[in-house]
Amino acid sequence: MKAAILARGLATRMRAAAEAPLDAAQAAAATAGLKSLMPIRGRPFLDYALSRLADAGARDVALVIGPDQDDPVRARYDRTTPPARVRVTFVVQSSPRGTADAVLACENWAGSSAFLVVNADNLYPVETLRALIALDGPGLPAFASDDLVRTSNIPPDRVAAFALLEIDAQGRLTRIAEKPGPAAVEAAGPQAKVSMNCWRFDARIFDACRDITPSVRGELELPTAVSLAMSRGVPFQAVPAHGPVLDLSGRADVAEVERLLDGEAPRP
Numbered sequence: 001m002k003a004a005i006l007a008r009g010l011a012t013r014m015r016a017a018a019e020a021p022l023d024a025a026q027a028a029a030a031t032a033g034l035k036s037l038m039p040i041r042g043r044p045f046l047d048y049a050l051s052r053l054a055d056a057g058a059r060d061v062a063l064v065i066g067p068d069q070d071d072p073v074r075a076r077y078d079r080t081t082p083p084a085r086v087r088v089t090f091v092v093q094s095s096p097r098g099t100a101d102a103v104l105a106c107e108n109w110a111g112s113s114a115f116l117v118v119n120a121d122n123l124y125p126v127e128t129l130r131a132l133i134a135l136d137g138p139g140l141p142a143f144a145s146d147d148l149v150r151t152s153n154i155p156p157d158r159v160a161a162f163a164l165l166e167i168d169a170q171g172r173l174t175r176i177a178e179k180p181g182p183a184a185v186e187a188a189g190p191q192a193k194v195s196m197n198c199w200r201f202d203a204r205i206f207d208a209c210r211d212i213t214p215s216v217r218g219e220l221e222l223p224t225a226v227s228l229a230m231s232r233g234v235p236f237q238a239v240p241a242h243g244p245v246l247d248l249s250g251r252a253d254v255a256e257v258e259r260l261l262d263g264e265a266p267r268p
Contacts, residue, residue: 001133002113003058005049006102006197007036007065007073007120008093026254035248036120037072040258043266044076045248048123050268054085056129058116062091062109064102083268098219099197104209110201114138117199117222123246123257124198131239132200138234139200141241142167146190151243153256158247160185163195163223165238173236178215178223193238196245197222204234 026039036046046063053061061083065071077088093105103117116132118124128141145159160182166175176195177184185192199222208229215221230236246257 001056001058002060002062002110002115003053003129004062004064004091004103004106004110004115004117005036005046005053005120006099006117007046007063008096008102022251022254034072037076038248038254040254040261045123045257046073046077046120047266047268048261048264049118049120050083050086050088051266052123052126053116053118053129054083054268055126057133058129059086060089061086062089062106062115064091064093064105066096067092067094085267098214099222100209100212100220100225103201103222103225104206104220107203107206110203110206112203114200114202117197117201119197121248122196122198123248123261124196125242125244128198128239128241131241132198135200135237135239137200137237138202138205138229139237139239140165140173140195141198142173142193142238143196143241143243143245144190145185145188145192145194148194148196148243148245152245152247153253153260154243154245154247157182158249159192159194163197164188165193165195167193167238171238171240173226173230173238176223176226178221179217195223199226204232205229208232208234 037044065073074090089109091105091109093102142165148154149156161179164177164180168174208225212224212228248257
């Protein structure tokens with residue numbers, strides 16, 4: 001199975017000042033906005049993501065990065081410490097135009113194969129990744145908001161920034177609302193189902209990514225492309241999922257992520 005990791009983000013929240021204790025290496029990574037390379041117990045956060053993908057059965061991984069030939073992600077995983085259990089391909093997103101544009105950049109790499117898409121600043125349970133690989137078509141994990149708050153390092157107010165899902169009795173996704181806001185999440189209740197930008201796609205997603213227009217935030221957003229694909233008849237299976245999902249959005253997340261990863265030795 002192929003998997004793409006979206007590692008091209010600007011990481012503005014990681015650059016922002018915060019009263020959070022960081023060591024020198026972590027502070028340098030935060031200042032540079034390098035969430036995926038943030039040292040967690042001496043290893044880049046991306047090592048843990050690659051290791052879990054390998055544990056789940058993904059062997060061909062695309063790292064979506066920027067066009068700079070000196071990109072630090074490329075430098076580490078191409079020249080300094082190439083992974084042993086996965087084959088890495090570097091896919092260039094020419095400018096940070098949004099998550100749908102990042103997925104579209106993977107079109108030549110993916111070809112006609114099914115593939116997973118995950119965020120570089122999230123760490124998903126291996127069982128969730130395996131469940132997506134086992135599907136026979138497009139899909140996504142559906143996390144209950146209260147479970148994420150209870151098991152992860154995600155505070156309740158952050159859940160409102162995730163995409164809210166509506167799912168029918170057969171487990172098919174019927175609607176996805178990006179960044180619905182606190183009122184919508186509260187109205188949906190503690191069992192509200194949310195997306196953590198973890199997906200299984202096939203080649204049909206690329207036309208949808210190509211055909212959408214920028215959101216009010218000025219980005220080409222993946223939930224918008226998924227909604228367009230659904231309107232064109234592409235079904236998405238929602239897989240019930242449980243946390244923890246670790247979220248490395250800002251500097252204040254580092255200490256808790258380190259605590260939750262205590263004892264895990266990544267083998268990318």
